[in-house]
Amino acid sequence: MGVGKVMNDVKPYLAMILLQVGFAGMYIVAVASLKRGMSHFVLVVYRNLVATAVMAPFALWFERSVRPKMTLTIFLKIMGLALLEPVLDQNLYYMGANLTSAGFASALINVLPAVTFVMALILRMQQVRLRSRHSQAKIAGTLLTVAGAVFMILYHGPAVQFPWSKAQHHDGAGGQQGGFLMGTITIIVACVCWSGFFVLQANTLQSYPAALSLTTLICFMGSLMSGAVALVAERRNTQAWRIGFDTRLFTCVYAGIVCSGVAYYVQGLVSRQRGPVFVTAFNPLCMIVTAVLGSIILKEEITLGSVIGAAIIVVGLYALLWGESKDHANQVADVSASGGSKGTAAAGELPITTNGNGNGKHELGGGRGRGLVFDVETPAANGHY
Numbered sequence: 148m149g150v151g152k153v154m155n156d157v158k159p160y161l162a163m164i165l166l167q168v169g170f171a172g173m174y175i176v177a178v179a180s181l182k183r184g185m186s187h188f189v190l191v192v193y194r195n196l197v198a199t200a201v202m203a204p205f206a207l208w209f210e211r212s213v214r215p216k217m218t219l220t221i222f223l224k225i226m227g228l229a230l231l232e233p234v235l236d237q238n239l240y241y242m243g244a245n246l247t248s249a250g251f252a253s254a255l256i257n258v259l260p261a262v263t264f265v266m267a268l269i270l271r272m273q274q275v276r277l278r279s280r281h282s283q284a285k286i287a288g289t290l291l292t293v294a295g296a297v298f299m300i301l302y303h304g305p306a307v308q309f310p311w312s313k314a315q316h317h318d319g320a321g322g323q324q325g326g327f328l329m330g331t332i333t334i335i336v337a338c339v340c341w342s343g344f345f346v347l348q349a350n351t352l353q354s355y356p357a358a359l360s361l362t363t364l365i366c367f368m369g370s371l372m373s374g375a376v377a378l379v380a381e382r383r384n385t386q387a388w389r390i391g392f393d394t395r396l397f398t399c400v401y402a403g404i405v406c407s408g409v410a411y412y413v414q415g416l417v418s419r420q421r422g423p424v425f426v427t428a429f430n431p432l433c434m435i436v437t438a439v440l441g442s443i444i445l446k447e448e449i450t451l452g453s454v455i456g457a458a459i460i461v462v463g464l465y466a467l468l469w470g471e472s473k474d475h476a477n478q479v480a481d482v483s484a485s486g487g488s489k490g491t492a493a494a495g496e497l498p499i500t501t502n503g504n505g506n507g508k509h510e511l512g513g514g515r516g517r518g519l520v521f522d523v524e525t526p527a528a529n530g531h532y
Contacts, residue, residue, distance in 0.1 A: 159417045163429040166413055169405040171253070171436035173398075175444055177241060178249040180398040182445075186387040187241035188377035190399060193390070195233045195373060197403025198366040202412070206359035214357045224351045225364050231344040233369025233407070234376060239337035246330025248447045253437035254457040255299060255334050257430045260464055261292035263342040270346070284470035291463025299456030300331050306448045345426060348411075349418045362411040366403075422471070431461045 181187055206214075215221075244252035264285060268275065275282040348361075355361055381387045390396050418426050434457060441447040 159421050159425070162413050162417055163426065164432060166410055167429045167433035168436060169410070170433045171440060173402050173406045174244065174249045174253050174433075174437045175440045176394060176398045176401060178244050178252075178441070179445060180395045181241060181245040183394065185390075185395045185398070186377070186381055186384070187238055187245065188373070188380045189387050189390075190241060190395075190402070191233060191237045191373045192370060192377050193399035194237070194402040194407055195366045195370040197400055198407035198411075199363055199370055201404050202359060202363045202366060202408040206357070206363040210357045210360050214360050215355050218354075221351065221355045224347060224355075225361070225368055228344060228347055228351065228361075228365045229368035229372055231340045231347065232365065232411075234372045236337045236340040236344060238373070238376070239333040239340065243330040243332075243334035243337060246326045247334070248441060249445060250434075250438040250441040250447050250449055251299070251453055252330075252334050253430075253434045254453055254460070255296055255331065256338060257434060257457065257460045257464060258292050258296045258335070259338050259341060259430060260467055261289040262338045263345060264289055264467060266339075266342050266346060281470040281473040284466045284473075288463040288465070288467030288470065291466060292460050293463075295456045295459030295461075295463060296335070297456075298459060299453055300328075302452035302456070304451030304455075306450055307454055345414070345418060348415055349422075352415055352419055358412050358415045361415065362408060365411060366407055425468075425471075431457075431464065 177190065180190065240252065240256075247255075275286065277283070351361065352358065390399065414426050438449055442449055
């Protein structure tokens with residue numbers, strides 16, 4: 148039983164680590180295709196079509212007897228999810244990465260947990276006690292994360308040389324200053340959209356707990372909506388829709404299967420178990436892998452400002468996560484002490500279920516009477532990407 152419990156606890160970590168490695172590969176192949184002239188509007192359409200085709204058979208077969216009835220509210224939530232992730236987030240991120248670099252974009256995207264935390268505060272989904280060390284750590288972590296992002300934007304510095312990058316031509320992270328600034332802004336807006344996607348996805352899974360079907364519907368609606376956008380954006384360039392057996396086709400298939408289909412499903416499960424902030428906690432791993440691969444494959448330049456800013460972001464990120472983990476542990480202890488599901492009928496509380504070991508757990512996290520919260524202990528993109 149002890150080994151089984153350890154394996155069950157390790158699963159979310161292993162899933163998110165493998166997912167971040169998959170995201171890193173997508174960042175590299177996507178930027179390579181974009182810099183060769185592929186339209187990011189078309190890439191988003193094909194990516195989500197591939198994801199829909201791959202995930203639909205699994206959803207139809209494995210969830211044929213458990214799929215809830217579709218209601219207008221759930222349909223509107225799915226439309227919102229498709230708008231936030233496939234349409235806005237993916238297009239803005241690809242645009243920003245193309246204007247900057249894969250390494251810079253994957254480093255800046257680490258502000259995602261802080262954006263999610265701030266969004267939770269604004270929506271009154273998080274509770275902060277200023278006298279609590281855990282809350283102070285979350286606030287300090289958020290401020291450090293923002294400071295690191297600002298540092299990356301304002302200071303570039305000299306290029307950092309790696310043994311494999313000497314005497315190579317580099318693709319500067321900035322290019323023209325105007326393009327770099329626009330790329331930075333689009334990446335930050337993409338972070339906001341992605342955070343909104345995580346919050347809405349976790350909420351939607353409460354009323355529509357068929358994760359495979361939800362993933363398929365998000366990708367399908369995303370294909371239709373992003374297709375309409377692409378038709379308008381590329382109306383004078385019909386050649387943009389043509390892809391051959393090259394990196395563009397590989398990018399569409401890889402991103403569709405790994406970073407849309409599999410990622411949405413896995414992130415949805417882990418988000419239900421550990422909360423959206425936990426899902427975003429592994430971005431630094433993706434940043435490191437992307438930076439190394441980008442400097443080797445794409446010959447991208449990594450500046451000192453990006454390295455320092457990324458380090459500040461990581462410190463802030465884990466201060467935020469330390470506070471989240473301590474709050475989470477306290478909430479689990481409170482739930483266990485209160486007798487699991489006892490008293491869940493109180494107004495404003497989320498339902499508490501029990502696992503096989505009898506330990507109470509919130510489906511979407513957190514303290515009593517607080518509505519939706521991010522500190523969760525039950526089965527969780529974007530990505531992302």
